[in-house]
Amino acid sequence: xxxxxxxxxxxxxxxxxxVIGRQRASAHETGKVKPHSRAHYHGWxxxxxxxxxxxxxxxxxxxxxxxxxxxxIHAALPERTVxxxxxxxxxxxxxxxxxxxxxRRLDGGTxxxxxxxxxxxxxAAKGVALASDTQDYMIPIAVEANxxxxxxxxxxxxxxxxLSIAGAFYALRQIAPRARAxxxxxxxxxxxxxxxxTIAILTTVGIVLSMLxxxxxxxxxxxxxxxxxxxxxxxxxxAAGSGGSQGQFGLxxxxxxxxxxxxxxxxxxxxxxxxxxxYMSEYxxxxxxxxxxxxxxxxxxIPTIVYGIFAVVTLGPFLRDLSAALTGGSPFIQGxxxxxxxxxxxVMLIPVVSSLSDDIITAVPRAMRDGSLGLGxxxxxTIKRVILPAALPGIVGxxxxxxxxxxxxxMIVVLAAGVAANLTINPxxxxxxxxxxxxxxxxxxxxxxxxxxxxxxxxGLTLFALTLVMNIVALYIVRKxxxxxx
Amino acid sequence: xxxxSMDTMAGAVARPRRDIGLKARYAAERRFRIYGVIxxxxxxxxxxxMLITIVSKGYTAFWQTTVTLPITFDxxxxxxxxxxxxxxxxxxKANYPKLAENALVAKLGIDPANKPMMLKLKGFLxxxxxxxxxxxxxxxxSVIGTTRDxxxxxxxxxxxxFKGQIDLSVDEARRKVSNQQIDWxxxxxxxxVMAEHFNTGLFSYGASSRPETxxxxxxxxxxxxxxxxxxxxxxxxxxxxxxxxxxxAKKNRFTDLIEVNINNLAAVPSIVFGLLGLxxxxxxxGMPRSASxxxxxxxxxxxxxxxxxxxxxxxxxxxxxxxxxxxxxxASKMQMVFHHILPLAAPGILTGTIIGLARxxxxxxxxxxxxxxxxxxxxxxxxxxxxxxxxxxIYMWANEAERAxxxxxxxxxxxxxxxxxxxxxxxxxxxxxxxxxx
Numbered sequence: 001x002x003x004x005x006x007x008x009x010x011x012x013x014x015x016x017x018x019v020i021g022r023q024r025a026s027a028h029e030t031g032k033v034k035p036h037s038r039a040h041y042h043g044w045x046x047x048x049x050x051x052x053x054x055x056x057x058x059x060x061x062x063x064x065x066x067x068x069x070x071x072x073i074h075a076a077l078p079e080r081t082v083x084x085x086x087x088x089x090x091x092x093x094x095x096x097x098x099x100x101x102x103x104r105r106l107d108g109g110t111x112x113x114x115x116x117x118x119x120x121x122x123x124a125a126k127g128v129a130l131a132s133d134t135q136d137y138m139i140p141i142a143v144e145a146n147x148x149x150x151x152x153x154x155x156x157x158x159x160x161x162x163l164s165i166a167g168a169f170y171a172l173r174q175i176a177p178r179a180r181a182x183x184x185x186x187x188x189x190x191x192x193x194x195x196x197x198t199i200a201i202l203t204t205v206g207i208v209l210s211m212l213x214x215x216x217x218x219x220x221x222x223x224x225x226x227x228x229x230x231x232x233x234x235x236x237x238x239a240a241g242s243g244g245s246q247g248q249f250g251l252x253x254x255x256x257x258x259x260x261x262x263x264x265x266x267x268x269x270x271x272x273x274x275x276x277x278x279y280m281s282e283y284x285x286x287x288x289x290x291x292x293x294x295x296x297x298x299x300x301x302i303p304t305i306v307y308g309i310f311a312v313v314t315l316g317p318f319l320r321d322l323s324a325a326l327t328g329g330s331p332f333i334q335g336x337x338x339x340x341x342x343x344x345x346x347v348m349l350i351p352v353v354s355s356l357s358d359d360i361i362t363a364v365p366r367a368m369r370d371g372s373l374g375l376g377x378x379x380x381x382t383i384k385r386v387i388l389p390a391a392l393p394g395i396v397g398x399x400x401x402x403x404x405x406x407x408x409x410x411m412i413v414v415l416a417a418g419v420a421a422n423l424t425i426n427p428x429x430x431x432x433x434x435x436x437x438x439x440x441x442x443x444x445x446x447x448x449x450x451x452x453x454x455x456x457x458x459x460g461l462t463l464f465a466l467t468l469v470m471n472i473v474a475l476y477i478v479r480k481x482x483x484x485x486x
Numbered sequence: 487x488x489x490x491s492m493d494t495m496a497g498a499v500a501r502p503r504r505d506i507g508l509k510a511r512y513a514a515e516r517r518f519r520i521y522g523v524i525x526x527x528x529x530x531x532x533x534x535x536m537l538i539t540i541v542s543k544g545y546t547a548f549w550q551t552t553v554t555l556p557i558t559f560d561x562x563x564x565x566x567x568x569x570x571x572x573x574x575x576x577x578x579k580a581n582y583p584k585l586a587e588n589a590l591v592a593k594l595g596i597d598p599a600n601k602p603m604m605l606k607l608k609g610f611l612x613x614x615x616x617x618x619x620x621x622x623x624x625x626x627x628s629v630i631g632t633t634r635d636x637x638x639x640x641x642x643x644x645x646x647x648f649k650g651q652i653d654l655s656v657d658e659a660r661r662k663v664s665n666q667q668i669d670w671x672x673x674x675x676x677x678x679v680m681a682e683h684f685n686t687g688l689f690s691y692g693a694s695s696r697p698e699t700x701x702x703x704x705x706x707x708x709x710x711x712x713x714x715x716x717x718x719x720x721x722x723x724x725x726x727x728x729x730x731x732x733x734x735a736k737k738n739r740f741t742d743l744i745e746v747n748i749n750n751l752a753a754v755p756s757i758v759f760g761l762l763g764l765x766x767x768x769x770x771x772g773m774p775r776s777a778s779x780x781x782x783x784x785x786x787x788x789x790x791x792x793x794x795x796x797x798x799x800x801x802x803x804x805x806x807x808x809x810x811x812x813x814x815x816x817a818s819k820m821q822m823v824f825h826h827i828l829p830l831a832a833p834g835i836l837t838g839t840i841i842g843l844a845r846x847x848x849x850x851x852x853x854x855x856x857x858x859x860x861x862x863x864x865x866x867x868x869x870x871x872x873x874x875x876x877x878x879x880i881y882m883w884a885n886e887a888e889r890a891x892x893x894x895x896x897x898x899x900x901x902x903x904x905x906x907x908x909x910x911x912x913x914x915x916x917x918x919x920x921x922x923x924x
Contacts, residue, residue, distance in 0.1 A: 024489060111546065119491070169732075174841050182818065183643060186818060186819075186820040189820055190734060190820070192726060192731075193726045193727070193729055193730035193734065194730055194734075195562050196722075196723045196724075196726035196727040196730065197727035197728075197730040197731055197735070197744055198744070199723055199727065199733070199790065200727065200744055200747040200748045200751055200790065200791070200794070201743065201747050203747075203751060203762070203787050203790070204747050204750070204751060206759060206762055206766055207754070207759075207761075207762045210762055210766050210770070211758075211761060211762075211765065213765075214765060217539035221767055223682075261902075271525070272525045272528050272529060273525075274525075275521050275522050275524075275525035275526075276522065276525040276526045276529060278522060279519070279522025279523065279525065279526060280526070283519060283522055292526055292530070294914070295530055295533065296526075296529055296530075297910075298533065298907075299532075299533050301844060301848075301907075301910050302536075302848075302903070302906075303846075303847075303848025303849070303877055303902065303906070304850070304851075305848070305850045305877045305880055305881055305884075306536070306540070306848075306880075306903070307536075308884075309540075309880065309895065309899065310536050310539065310540070312884065313543075313884070313892065314539045347529070347532045347790060350528075350529045351529070354529075377509055378512070378514070378515045379515060379518075380514060380515045380517075380518035380519070381511070381514075381515075383518070384518075401753060404753055404755075405753070405755075407755070408754070408755020408756070408757065408758070409755070410755070410757045410850075410851035411758065411850050411877075411881070414851075415881075415884060435755065435757050435851070436498055438757055438761070438855070439757070439851065439854050439855070442760075442761075442764065442854075442855045443854055443855070443859050456761070457761060457765065460757070460758055460761040463756075463757070463758065464754065464758050467751060467753065467755055468752060468754075471749070471753040471754075472746070472750065473748050474745070474753075475750070485755055
């Protein structure tokens with residue numbers, strides 16, 4: 001019996017419990033004693049008691065039985081010898097499992113053939129494609145595994161069903177005028193809310209743990225020293241021999257490219273974004289604001305892939321041809337370059353800077369502005385000498401947040417920055433970044449245990465740590481600053 | 487000039503005004519204003535240039551050149567040995583392009599024995615004709631032996647030539663369309679046989695190696711599944727989390743930890759969520775690669791902080807008097823939240839959710855890592871089947887060399903932007919209409 005069907009039955013029991021519970025409770029509402037809870041709370045309590053424990057049991061049972069089945073199959077497999085035809089025991093077991101899944105599609109009535117050669121066409125007729133190295137000895141094991149699974153599934157279903165009924169009966173017996181059904185339901189709801197809010201923590205823990213494990217595996221084959229301080233990035237040849245892996249996974253060129261492109265982007269985004277925020281909050285009339293602000297927000301709403309494509313299809317070739325025309329021959333700006341990627345990323349970040357600093361500038365108290373203007377300063381003097389210095393910590397925080405966006409940005413650099421891991425100071429050449437390499441190492445066919453794949457997680461962890469520090473410092477500054485004027 | 491003379495004349499009577507550099511200060515003021523105007527114009531100009539180049543490159547993708555040919559479903563070509571009654575493979579494997587070629591040859595009046603001319607005819611019609619004609623025949627085998635008009639797709643190069651995108655002044659050997667083909671094209675155009683139609687294939691086809699038969703059908707379905715999953719998971723979880731943090735949580739270490747976490751997650755690079763999805767959902771939990779379900783989960787985790795932050799702001803904006811009134815009338819805290827605060831905060835929550843969804847729809851990087859960069863030709867029937875997503879499809883087309891793919895890519899960007907614009911405008915309208923100032 002499939003878990004989904006059991007789940008549906010349990011929910012059906014819950015619904016029935018709800019209806020009965022509400023009916024019983026509403027019978028009390030006309031009685032002499034004033035009931036503690038409204039009738040539908042009694043119904044909900046019955047529903048929750050019928051469903052929640054049963055679903056919990058079902059989940060535990062499912063996980064447990066799949067573990068049990070795994071061990072069962074492993075135990076039933078023949079001892080591994082030198083002439084085993086299947087490469088590893090794990091592969092052996094997975095072949096049995098897919099065979100068992102395939103056998104379920106066959107009609108029960110027909111007798112099973114003993115060899116895989118005869119079985120394969122039968123399965124193929126049902127649309128089941130199996131690996132050709134499935135062995136004959138696996139067929140009885142697969143059949144056995146299926147019966148065990150059926151038995152476990154049935155047992156689990158019966159247990160779940162029984163628990164569900166028991167829960168429903170228990171709740172229904174409790175119904176009385178003074179029973180505190182509402183408090184019970186609300187307590188459970190509160191736990192649900194709490195659980196939802198811990199998902200943020202779970203996500204962070206998941207991110208850190210998943211990347212940490214892969215990174216540790218990666219550092220088993222490549223030393224951390226050569227990763228963090230290596231200046232050569234050339235992962236392709238590292239797998240062939242362990243001797244050649246020294247220095248091939250060097251982080252330095254990627255980190256340099258990341259920081260360089262982010263710096264160019266900030267050089268564009270910070271002055272432009274800051275000036276537009278100042279203009280919008282201090283000078284612009286209402287009507288200008290109501291047009292320009294949504295337009296800048298539009299800039300923020302455009303997906304980064306669109307920026308990347310604009311950089312690589314339009315801006316890159318344009319700059320290349322422009323530079324060729326300027327020198328009258330060979331272009332000094334390459335089609336994919338730090339400058340192009342940084343420029344486009346900078347434009348993408350303009351609305352980020354401007355909306356963050358807009359908030360901060362408007363948070364400067366009115367009294368400071370009025371004081372400065374009253375002493376005879378012009379508006380620009382007020383802005384330069386009073387407002388911006390007062391807002392400076394917040395603006396620094398905003399710039400840090402923007403920088404962390406720039407470092408983690410992926411699609412623009414994947415398309416516009418190039419893939420060659422150069423170390424250069426010429427902004428018109430191509431350089432690559434951490435994010436580009438993560439994407440490069442993980443797209444296409446991949447084998448999970450090679451250092452070429454695992455290095456992506458080491459890069460990811462580096463990126464995460466880098467942005468985490470910047471975010472926390474920035475958030476701290478912004479928060480501190482906000483409190484200052486509240 | 488007059489100022490100076492006035493000053494010298496009046497100087498005898500009144501004391502001259504102390505020079506406080508007003509002129510320079512006002513000039514600085516004007517300059518500062520101009521910097522602001524320049525900054526804003528830079529941003530807006532870039533926006534305008536970007537939109538204009540994309541639209542000018544992409545709008546032609548919505549039209550597709552077809553050739554209307556009277557196709558004779560010749561039994562001699564489809565089933566030369568007459569075995570189709572017994573062997574169903576005959577109808578699948580028949581030489582359908584030959585049918586289209588025959589019709590074209592007849593239309594153009596070329597001698598079939600003229601080998602060089604026949605060679606030049608290669609690549610005039612799309613290879614997609616095979617599938618198109620096969621579908622007609624397998625839907626109704628009785629058409630064999632009859633003649634009917636069919637709109638056959640022109641090949642991508644001819645499509646570009648027809649739209650005037652190929653520079654005919656370039657030497658014939660260096661362009662992909664020969665002069666002979668251009669002549670034929672003009673002849674067919676004059677006859678009204680070759681014409682542009684609205685390109686429905688752009689919305690319905692799956693992946694293909696030929697530009698004229700590739701479309702965003704699979705990507706649209708994949709993105710739709712993902713948006714549904716994000717909405718179903720992120721909205722309830724996000725609202726529940728915000729309610730807890732805003733209304734119930736006591737101020738303590740644990741709550742602080744959650745808050746720092748949420749604020750940080752909102753700023754974590756999206757690609758890190760892709761790594762999480764790859765390591766946890768695919769590698770550890772064994773979920774299928776390229777499936778929109780996994781994509782939906784990853785995007786859910788990514789959107790949650792956005793929704794939580796927006797929801798908390800909306801909840802905090804509901805004035806305390808409402809809370810006190812509800813509690814004063816005997817509501818429990820839970821009843822106060824769900825019966826009074828939540829309905830009042832709903833417009834704000836909805837706006838935040840839509841903006842979060844729009845961000846998720848345009849997100850590419852994490853999807854690349856969980857294998858959504860896949861050549862998927864068939865529609866996914868469930869969220870567990872391989873699929874792509876709109877921005878990923880754009881990325882894949884960006885990596886193709888042929889110019890016809892660039893056209894399709896720009897068309898796809900236009901569609902994506904229209905979707906996003908619609909979502910954002912909905913959010914703005916919702917905010918304008920339902921926002922309450924307390």
